[in-house]
């Protein structure tokens with residue numbers, strides 16, 4: 001039996017989007033491929049709220065994260081982490097011989113804008129990484145406040161991980177001043193995993209020109225220059241199946257309207273939070289809760305693994321806590337094409353299993 005996914009990626013994909021993955025192939029050097037990929041970039045610019053170029057990558061989001069930190073750091077990267085995915089940037093830097101420092105807070109906390117200002121004021125850094133929505137904790141960083149302090153440091157390239165939030169919550173990339181904003185297909189965009197997208201600002205382009213060894217497959221400058229010359233075709237053969245599906249999913253998304261989409265995500269989040277507060281508690285700082293995933297404190301000491309097994313028998317799947325938070329918390333994702341009634345159905349089943 002298929003289990004309806006309420007995990008924070010991969011998410012449940014609508015059948016019509018899945019069907020587009022089996023569109024007959026076209027040549028990746030054809031005019032049709034150019035038109036398809038050019039169209040996707042135009043539509044993604046609306047979703048990202050940016051006038052900058054969009055780069056597509058046949059990798060998951062981690063590919064573009066690695067490419068970004070490697071291609072755009074000349075001096076040193078300041079990596080701010082509020083959980084497992086924030087720390088991943090640091091490991092990427094170390095493994096690519098990119099000088100970097102890690103600034104971590106405890107799970108459930110946010111990145112403090114004042115501290116960001118202090119760190120950048122040292123003048124040691126020319127790139128900063130921030131996690132917008134930390135999927136391991138269910139915390140959404142106050143990016144507007146963080147943006148204000150980063151703007152005081154115009155030589156710093158800002159990389160923002162919106163892997164689990166873009167298209168699920170309002171992120172005005174240009175207004176915030178983000179240089180490289182990264183997302184993955186398998187989260188709020190509502191596609192199967194395997195494709196990633198980012199915005200790439202002029203500042204990031206100029207910076208990358210100063211980095212001599214940018215790798216090859218994930219050389220963002222090469223991707224940028226190639227798509228300018230070749231009308232949105234990519235240097236290597238991309239996952240055209242994803243392109244067909246993404247193009248279709250973006251049409252649906254824009255038809256729904258981004259504001260309606262964000263509203264739907266907030267409604268789902270509010271429903272889950274209210275339920276969590278009634279029967280359990282919410283993990284992390286309540287002022288900064290994610291609109292796409294809720295982390296619930298296991299105050300009743302239930303077996304999350306057992307709950308998930310029983311949910312599985314009914315055709316649903318939620319996520320256990322991440323890493324050290326396993327069994328101490330569990331997570332319910334509410335993103336992409338998920339509706340309030342899907343969430344109500346899930347919660348009703350949890351209530352029945354737990355006799356709540």
Ligand SMILES: Cc1ncc(COP(=O)(O)O)c(C=O)c1O
Nearest residue numbers: 060061062085133135163164184
């Ligand atoms: C916040 C965040 N950043 C980065 C990643 C890594 O993305 P991917 O699995 O697409 O490489 C994830 C994956 O869950 C994530 O949730």
